[in-house]
Amino acid sequence: MPRLPLKTVDVFTTVPFKGNPVAVVLDAAGLSAGQMQQIASWTNLSETTFVLPPTAESADYQVRIFTPGAELPFAGHPTIGTAHALLEAGVVAAKEGALVQQCAAGLVKLRVDQEGQGAPWISFELPAPTLTALDAGQAAQLESILGADLEVNVVPYLVDVGARWVIAQLTSARAVLACEPDLQRMKAQDIKGRHTGVVIFGEHDPGSTAGIEVRAFAPAHGVNEDPVCGSGTGAVAAYLRHTRQLGTFGSELLATQGEMVGRAGVLRLSISDEVIRVGGNAVTCIDGTLSL
Secondary structure (H helix, E strand, C coil): CCEEEEEEEEECCCCCCCEEEEECCCCCCCCCCCHHHHHHHHHCCCCCCEECCCCCCCCCCCEEECCCCCEEEECCCCCCCCHHHHHCCCCCCEEEEEEEEEEECEEEEEEEECCCCCCCCCECCCCCCEEEEECHHHHHHHHHHCCCEECCCCCCCEECCCEEEEEEECCCCCCHHHHCCCHHHHHHHHHCCCCCEEEEEEEEECCCCCCEEEEEEEHCEEEEECCCHHHHHHHHHHHHHCCCCHHHCCCCEEEEEEEEEECCCCHHHHHHHCCCEEEECCEEEEEEEEEE
16 A cells, blocks of 8 residues: 655644644656545545656746645645655755745745754745725625725735635724625635635734734635635735735734634845745644555
């Protein structure tokens, strides 16, 4: 019976069970796409990744990313979790603090920064975003689905970073935490629009450690609320840059996510005209083998 090395990694935290878990199959060269999907459905995590030898000369490894129901071209916390698992297992080594991941969205550059004795910060460069503003009717429908007031000075956008997130800014972090969306209506809209899901965010009170609170919903992919979402929060960073709000929020900020599902994720955003980086810590919770 074949046995494949498997790790389950909690991402955007240094505390087990407080981040967003991803299952990482470290050697998936012998698996078919159907087997990968079956395993991802079985783990029932928001994503499971499968590591393959790279076909691009500049890549350190290749990864395929699956939700319980479909394959994704790119996702944030699986990118950081996979890099953590491979570094920990000694499968790859950062070269001058850098790694390159190959995935369906292309080549993704990562930084590995060791700050003191704590867990390293692993950050990825967000794939180049494409932003499309929602029209007035779409925005009104989204506001109705969320059951919460949108910030009046900016409109929601569809932000495509490989994953396709609808980004909506609410009036405050408190409003984000209080939001109770209609997930069945959201699912129908996301299927119709081919969206990955909806991300909402709002500003924390002055003096808070983090700048924004974020929540991500992806019911069309079988994930009602993603505990801590890297691609979604990266899409928020792209939204802030596009809507010219960096003067208010800053180009270096922390985002918190997961409180409403019992998690405590922290993400580090670095935003410039040239690149957006999304970073976090990670910790391994399960280290073993998968029997086929």
